């Protein structure tokens with residue numbers, strides 16, 4: 001007797017194998033979505049306001065739970081009622097994930113796209129249930145908006161995500177999801193319902209069910225990882241910056257100085273030097289006394305912006321508190337540092353001719369060419385020069401003595 005050919009054996013095996021029971025899988029997926037939705041809503045409060053979109057993901061999962069329950073009602077209620085609602089909710093849930101991602105990356109939310117996708121899904125469902133009942137056509141139809149939504153999410157992550165492990169993980173999950181939806185649509189188109197109907201046994205059906213059940217929870221974990229990465233960066237930046245002006249604080253300045261000195265040490269043979277400017281506003285107390293503390297704050301913010309505008313991208317500006325600013329100028333000798341100091345004074349004069357209360361600045365300059373000197377001695381020399389500028393009448397620039 002001839003044994004059956006491999007394709008026919010595989011086909012029979014595929015037809016016989018039921019890897020998973022669809023009802024249990026849908027129920028498990030619903031439970032996982034419900035838990036993840038609660039986790040996301042709970043975690044949202046712990047994130048800074050700048051990390052947006054988390055509640056959209058929480059809501060998206062809640063909608064997926066509803067969708068799963070509708071699917072589970074198949075058999076108890078007519079398909080004509082259950083399937084359109086379940087499928088539209090499924091598309092809506094995925095669309096909310098996309099909107100969450102758009103918010104996360106600071107983009108406009110695509111309400112129109114979401115409405116269009118839901119309307120498209122509803123129209124197709126009704127048509128292929130009532131006018132021309134066709135399971136495979138429904139699968140193909142649904143694959144279109146779902147591929148569009150998930151494909152758009154993938155594009156957003158690739159375009160806006162930082163190249164970090166969390167982004168790769170999240171992006172990979174979205175691409176698996178997108179590919180699976182698209183493959184199912186293509187299989188429905190080319191092979192008909194036998195291969196894609198999840199109520200029938202089969203290897204692809206089981207595989208599809210398993211991944212589809214896990215995906216919402218996995219995607220939410222991926223999104224949370226990306227959100228935690230964003231929060232880490234925000235907190236790191238906050239801990240290194242002055243809350244009033246947004247420029248570096250002492251900690252951020254110290255770290256930038258350490259990086260620059262390490263770089264200088266590596267390039268020792270090229271005899272590099274760096275310069276430090278201590279910029280102190282003159283008689284600032286009078287501005288506070290005359291115009292009030294809020295106006296004093298506005299002056300400090302404007303001066304920080306003005307000094308930033310006078311600097312190169314590689315220069316570092318900091319405020320340690322009070323009305324004094326520190327400026328680190330990498331690869332700068334005394335002559336060029338004095339030039340920058342004069343530019344800052346000129347820009348301040350210009351700003352005061354505009355809408356800022358009249359104020360001037362005294363500046364102390366110190367240059368470091370020995371990487372071993374350290375920040376404290378350098379700051380003492382710049383401070384001593386600043387003190388001389390104040391002593392000699394203010395609105396002046398003084399250079400510090402060279403390091404011993």
Ligand SMILES: Nc1nc2c(ncn2[C@@H]2O[C@H](COP(=O)(O)OP(=O)(O)OP(=O)(O)O)[C@@H](O)[C@H]2O)c(=O)[nH]1
Pocket residue numbers: 244280281282283284285286288292293294295296297300321322323390394
């Ligand atoms: N508005 C505002 N004022 C501040 C801030 N930090 C410090 N000050 C004020 O800055 C003023 C500094 O006064 P002084 O140390 O006497 O210095 P000054 O009036 O600028 O005089 P000289 O530096 O000697 O020219 C004080 O009135 C502080 O209250 C701040 O964050 N905002």
